[in-house]
Amino acid sequence: MPPRRNIRRENPEPTTQTVEESVTQPIPSPPPPPPLVDREIVKLFLGQKPPVFDGMGEPARAESWMRSVKPIFAILGCNDRERLTCVTYQLTEAADFWWDTRMKTMPREQAAGMTWVGFKTEIYNKYVPKSYRKEKASEFYNLTQGRMTVTEYDRALSSITRYALDQDDTDEKLAEKFRGGLRPEIRM
Incomplete structure (x- = not known):
């Protein structure tokens, strides 16, 4: 005869919350949506013919690229979300693959809350080593x-x-x- 397995069954404790109580408790509201990106700003940004960044070459190329898009954002008066959206359009080849992978691998909350400053930090950490x-x-x-x-x-x-x-x-x-x-x- 095979040995018996010790299966421990615990009785779950009954809940003391009534149906009325569960209905009357307020449901927390979801966080506010991020500010919308003005599509007109994106078109104006792309109309300035900003350079693309492929992630290849010397660290100075990454710095020059970041510096070249900065005045365009100043002229257009872009908000943080618009800057991030616009600049990611300009990533190509290895840089585009890197950013796509980076967004998939970072925690969901961090990716959703990514800012322009956060993007610049990510670019500098990757392409302009310490x-x-x-x-x-x-x-x-x-x-x-x-x-x-x-x-x-x-x-x-x-x-x-x-x-x-x-x-x-x-x-x-x-x-x-x-x-x-x-x-x-x-x-x-």
């Missing part, structure tokens, strides 16, 4: 005029200032960095 940003910050701190003309030195410094977040917040700090990197005979 190691690249640190390298550029180091380049900023170590940049000197050397054999460059003053104009070339100024342009080089301006192009990497965004990586030195503690140095680009005042004109005085930028001027001090500029002066400190000039050749000694010019600095005087």
Whole structure:
């Protein structure tokens, strides 16, 4: 004879809630829908012929792409949801596949609440690695005029200032960095 299995049966506790009580309790209302995206804004955005981003190339390409769509949003006065919708139209190839996968793999609440700032963070984390940003910050701190003309030195410094977040917040700090990197005979 096979051994008996210990099957434990528990009696569920009877509920004390009456039918009347369950009917009179208020049902929580669903969260408000996200703001609608104005289709006219999307058409105007696409009419500006913004560049596409394929996710290939150097981190500087991703930064340039993000910077190129920023003024279009400023001119159109887009809200956060419109920015996110418009910019995702401009993702192609590897970047489009990455974003589609990213939206599927992130928690539903996070995906539903994705903002423009969140999108920018995702793009920078994926396509502009922290190691690249640190390298550029180091380049900023170590940049000197050397054999460059003053104009070339100024342009080089301006192009990497965004990586030195503690140095680009005042004109005085930028001027001090500029002066400190000039050749000694010019600095005087």
